[in-house]
Amino acid sequence: MFKKIVIPVFLTSLLTIFMSIPAYASPPRIIYSLYVQLNGAPIESDSTPPYINTATNTAYVPLRVISEGMGQSVSWDKNKQQVTIQSNDGTVMTMTIGSTTAYVNGEAKILPSAPEMPFMRVMVPIRFVSEVLGATVNASAKDGATYVDISFKP
Template identity: 35%
Template structure:
């Protein structure tokens, strides 16, 4: 009887310990302002934190990423963040703070906690099933909320109209226009 009980207990213990491993390898989909963010390195769970590729997510949030040896600097508007690889210490606008999980390398990509990145740049994170939604502040121009930028181009047999969604994209494009307002722009050498 003791052997049967011990065998059942061992099987039960093995089943329970294998569940967290399965949860850590599920496919997590990241959406920024409703747009799915593709990456060659999949997000993963480590120490109950969703870890994502730094450059892919940062740039989709509208931040500039600059590397110097093992230090990375992220800038967006008036926010400057300095991270060191394999260190949980972070400098945000000159103030030191700690990450729950140290950044690490996976398939030549630096992985960082998603919530840290999104909240640093003023966005909100929502988890539902295996989808993580990141919502940033909408771009407002002269009191009008911009939901998408639209581009249109004409070809021989008709035209194509596309919309660019994503608050960070819209804000970045708008800022480029504002910075270059009044500057002379040369025509492209080749339109193909």
């Protein structure tokens, strides 16, 4: 008798819960329709494409691709999960995976979003890193994609 009542009630409850969750409840976390150019030339990543994290509406690019593309040197401290960019003009920027605090020449700066490492590659907020290194960043949307143009004069 107990099984005849409890099982149908349990199944009906589960069905009601799942039916009440809208199909659009979870938007994609990452959008890959992001195209990045540095001084008019497309930036190509060897394995990890740039993307937009929809949770924070932040465009990310592989750190080495953008930094080394601008002629800067990059180092990685695996133990601290920390990257350091040394620019040609002497600017030193340090960022830690998961932290929204970056240090530029020792001064704390708040990042719009923390650096991520979703694919065993350090991904950084493209606008923050580019502008700290002295570049101008312009973003536009067209045909369902986002285009980011970075202008940098070494």
